[in-house]
Amino acid sequence: MRTTIRGKSLTVSEKDSDYIERKLQRLERMLDERCEADVELRLEGNRKVADSHIVEVSLLIDGLSLRGEGAASTFRAATDEVVDKLERRTVDAKERPRDRRRAEQVRFEAAAAPGQGEELEVGEEARVVKVKRFAIEPMFEEDAISRMEELGHTFFIFVNAENERVAVLYRRRDGRLGLIEPVIAGSYRPSE
Secondary structure (H helix, E strand, O other): OEEEEEEOOOOOOHHHHHHHHHHHHHHHOOOOOOOEEEEEEEEOOOOOHHHOEEEEEEEEEOOEEEEEEEEEOOHHHHHHHHHHHHHHHHHHHHHHHHHHHHHHHHHHHHHHOOOOOOOOOOOOOOOOOOOOOOOOOEEOHHHHHHHHHHHOOOEEEEEEOOOOEEEEEEEOOOOOEEEEOOOOOOOOOOOO
16 A cells, blocks of 8 residues: 655654554555555644644545544544544445445345335335435535545535535546536526
């Protein structure tokens, strides 16, 4: 795994750098050599001392991005925290394709067995079976992408901080990302 370690407005000590690389080797056992790790260390003065040292790690695994952040009183403790998080997320990411295949297999079997599937019958109307409400906050597209990847979702709803409009970020079938910016009918002007 190729690892890049940098400090934001600080110089990373060789001891911290060695410690981070040694800890990331735990993840390397689950991944292959094509993976990339980008590590950023920073100090936040406006936080409590116990959370002032922040280590942010972004992993790129076969086009999938996993991101984690740890905050503690030292960079080493923050590294331990973020590596634990990423280890769990890496295991989940590796199992997800298997789970998806199982779900497709179950769906196929349910469709093959008459009367047992959850799919709509001919003439039956689709209806809302669950409503979810949550607070959304203004953020930039890059932050929304990071949050979506962190959550492992295929879409993410947010308020775009640049234009203060609701937007939907989604993963396309080809693996790229798309952005939907709804406008009220009749108010769309291409120059916007």
